[in-house]
Amino acid sequence: MKHSFYDRPVVEVARDLVGCVLSCGDCAGVIVETEAYHYSEPASHAFVGVTPRTRTLFGRPGLAYVYRSYGIHACFNAVCEPEGVGAAVLVRALQPICGLAEMRARRGVEDVRGLCSGPGKLTQALGIELGHNGLDLVRPGPIQIDERPAAWRAVSLLTDTRIGITKAAELPWRFCAQGSRFLSRPVSRRSVAA
DNA sequence: CATGGGATTGACT
DNA sequence: GTCAATCCCATGC
Numbered sequence: 001m002k003h004s005f006y007d008r009p010v011v012e013v014a015r016d017l018v019g020c021v022l023s024c025g026d027c028a029g030v031i032v033e034t035e036a037y038h039y040s041e042p043a044s045h046a047f048v049g050v051t052p053r054t055r056t057l058f059g060r061p062g063l064a065y066v067y068r069s070y071g072i073h074a075c076f077n078a079v080c081e082p083e084g085v086g087a088a089v090l091v092r093a094l095q096p097i098c099g100l101a102e103m104r105a106r107r108g109v110e111d112v113r114g115l116c117s118g119p120g121k122l123t124q125a126l127g128i129e130l131g132h133n134g135l136d137l138v139r140p141g142p143i144q145i146d147e148r149p150a151a152w153r154a155v156s157l158l159t160d161t162r163i164g165i166t167k168a169a170e171l172p173w174r175f176c177a178q179g180s181r182f183l184s185r186p187v188s189r190r191s192v193a194a
Numbered sequence: 195c196a197t198g199g200g201a202t203t204g205a206c207t
Numbered sequence: 208g209t210c211a212a213t214c215c216c217a218t219g220c
Binding site: 035037043045067069073075077090092118119120162164165184 | 199202
Binding site for chain 3: 199200203204205206
C-alpha cells in the first residue's frame, strides 16, 4: 500500500482497510474488522500526547504501531493522517488465507475461525511482536498490507461501536465485512451500513 | 517511587 | 455469565 493511502482521515483508512491483505512472513489474511483511533478522543492512546509509549503514533503515516495489551497480548495498528497528528487503525480480525499450519502451531488452536478472530489472536498467529513497533509498512519488510483481492473489491461494510473501551464508547468507528464469520465478535443489532 | 488501569483472552461457573 | 493473568507506562506524590 502506498504512503498516500495512510495519509488520510483515519476513519476513511479504517473503512478502506477492510478487504485488504495483511501479511507477516509466510502468513497472511484478509482484514475483516478494523477500528479507528484519533488523538482527539480519550479512547486513543494518542490522547495523552507524545510519550515514550505513543511516539510511533505521531510518526509518519504507514508506520506499524504495536503495543502490549493487558501485559500479555500485542495489538497491531497502522499509523494514519499526516505526521504529528496521532491517529491509527487497529486491525481486529483476519480471515486466514496463507500459512495456516504456522498459524495453528503458534496459536495452539485448530479451528480456522479461532486463529485470527481478535486483535491479540492475529498478532500471535502472524508472529507480530513488540519488536515490530515502528516498522514502515510502506517500504519492503516483514509486514505488508496489500490492496483488496478482486473478490473483496466490492465488500459490503457495517459500522458499529468499538469494542473493549470505556471512554468515547459511542463513536461508530468499528468497521466489519458484512457476513464475515471471522470477526472478533458479532456486530450488534445497532450496526449500520458504512 | 508507588499506584492503578487497560484498544484481551481463555478458563471456569 | 464471571474472573484472573501480567506488565508497561502514565500519573501523582
